Amino acid sequence: MGLMINNKSIQRVMVIDDQPDARDAMAFSMEDADLEPIFHAHPFNSMAECLSTVTTADAAIFDHHLKPGNYADFDGASAVAQLYQQRFPSLLVTAWAKVDIDNIRQLRKDIPILIRSGDAESQVIKSGFEQCINEFSGHYSFSRKPWRTLVRIEEVDSSRVYVVIPGWNPNEIVSLPLVMFPKVKEVVPGTRFFAKVNTGADQQEELYFTDFEIIEKPRGEYAKFLRS
């Protein structure tokens, strides 16, 4: 019983979901994957409590929404991202609603797998854990590999920035939370940044952004030359 990936054994998996039925449903898939599901039926008082509980198992699978069911005061995404930093294999499940995707974007670098609700079959779970462990040892899949690329700001509103990544798809607008940007006053339409982006991603749901560097506007003679 269990999985063996790169010499790491995964057998007991903590299933974190605020809905009991959803936990039971996930347990079936875990069993199908030859894994042992472990539940935590009580609410978590804090993220720290959650992390220390979860890490007693070998791996974890989180639902993104934990707050509606009176189960936790944080989202699954932030827990998964922290566990990634600790090199603890964990997967995130969400309905792929646009608003969730946009909010998760900030943490997306540390969330290797985003499983669509209901799609967490045994096969998907297995390959998910595999990908986690591979990333911990520095092996990124093509779609997860970061590249330094240009990011152009198209529009800005009170909480979101709409950008285009010409190196990924010049025709698609991607929305990012404003808080992702280092200096807010530079975030105006027309500004260009360099950032590390996984430009191999197939869909914008997979994109993540790190290491923003502002590109200085051309000055002096060079600027004149450009304007001419």
Place this chain on the structure above:
Amino acid sequence: MNTATIRFSSNILRRLGEELNPSPERGLIELVKNAYDADARQCTIELTNITVPGGTIRITDDGNGMDADDITERWLVLGRSKKTQDKPTKLGRIPSGDKGLGRLAALRMGSIVTLTTIPQKVQTKEYSLCIGWERYEQAELVDDIELEIVEKSQTHALCTKIVVENLQTAITRTDIKRLARAILLLADPFVDNPSGFKPVLKVPEFKEFEKLVANRYFNDAEFHLIAKVDEYGFSRASVVDWRGNELFKAEHANLRPKKPTMPYHCHEIQFELWVFVLDSPTFSTRTTTLREVKKWLKAFGGVHFYYNGLRVSPYGDDGDDWLGMNLMRAQVHSVRPTTNTSIGRMIVTDTANSLMQITDRSGFIQNEAFLEIRQFAREALQWMARRRQDEAEKKRAKMLAEASSKSGLARQAVKNAIATLPEAERSKVEPTFEEYDKTRNNEVERLKREIQLYRTLSTTGITSAVFAHESVNNPIKVIAQVIKSIRTRSKKYLSEDIYTKKLQNPIDLIIRSIDSLRVLGNVTLSLIDHEKRRNSQVDIHKVIQTVIELFQPFLKTRETQIITEFGTGQPYLRGSIAAMESVITNLFNNSLFAFERNPPGERRIIIRTFIFTKSIEIHVLDNGPGIEGISIQDIWLPGQTTTKNGTGLGLTIARDAITDLGGKVDAVAKGELGGAEIIIYLPILGA
């Protein structure tokens, strides 16, 4: 000693019959009332060839019938005082009473009358009687003519039939209409009729009225007054809104401020009045139209008098204003109802015979009892007017307070400026400004209502979005997860043969259905995506394609095909995706619902674009039934719908969104595909 008797010349029959009864309708109504008194449930009046003289009237009922005695002692006796009214019939009806004069008038309309009747007492017998009025013309005295009652055995069901043949004059269309209305209103058709009495006039006009009366527009009334006098003569009243929630309430002393302790000299009466505000702003957000309510009020408006369960004319007839409502309105304008804007009824149960009907059936004798009833109704109306006046004053005070606001001050500044103009100019400017002011106020009022409407819709939208979100997150997730587990396990634990033969199809079907469910949830969520409300470049073809994709699951279940015939280019404009989406979504919804009115068959929607340098034309055509039962201009109005349970808002929203995008819209009732064709004109920035 010589003895003598007063005798009647046969001419008296003409005097009493024709001259006391001004219209055919009153006499015939008396015959219907006879049926009511005889506990009939059905009563049918048939008119044959009556548009010319010589026609026939046939009245049939299933009442208690008469034996030979009844015919001689009651039916043939004219002018006897009322039947004993304090004794209700077996069905609990209080007999309307009858002096026989109305009946005489009806019977005299033709030259031959035949009565056939089966008495309940002896149902094996049938009695008939024939009266030829010509014999009376030749006779000196009424008593000289002997009539023969024929008795024979029979086996039919209980039935009394009166046939009046060879009518002396034609019955006009106006007469028929009046008769239809009177018969329909006779046993209060606006409530669930406890007497179970449903007289029917077999003419097309009656059907029209019947259809009209079935539309109970009471819910569209702004106010509903209910006033009652109890058994001691003390009254109370309340005004409720259309849901029945109380707005104003009064005790006896409030209703009679001048005689607070004096009871009314009448008792156990109920007066109800529904008051309508008939203007387009009020109806702009309703599902009924102003026109239909007006038509209904024109047919049935007025305050009807129901006396012991039956209506007494002329109260509430066209042109009758027995409570003087129109006069009261003329005196104190504004908040008073008129006979054109209200409908009401006075319900009086009188077993003590305190009210007496005039012999010619033109209403009640104006005795104290009647005058008290009228006084009561008038005082109730006056009380309601005072309350509404009061409310209006409060509103006005609030408006005055608001006048100190910015726009109020600006308005005052304009007024002050006008006041400084020389007289000649001022008299020109002042009315124009006032007209402007009035229009503006109406506009503000309309916008307020619209905002209210959109708020309600937004709440619905938010709720359904929450619902969609919840179901995608929970039950759908669980079902999807579990079915996949079932699939994995069946493959693992059962033979491949059993899995493919017995389980694969049902499992795949569940998975496919879950996918459709997810899509449906996403449609709702995607429509409220906040980014779509921002102004940006809108790629028109792309939006249309996206909406079609979103609609795929609906289209599949509704077996509908959407065909795009786009012009070349990528037309775009500046606006919000949400606006463009709501236009297309609402038009698609409209077509999808229209198909339901057609018999099953191929359902097709074509969306076609024509691109010009600075504009685009979008045609949305379907092969549904087209625009029916509503005029083309009216389809854009809020609340106008021909779909049952429709909100009537889809096209209004579409039009508003198109206007916001700087365009306009047109409709063709039967377009190229046979169904509706909507044509949208929009300015574009490029293509």
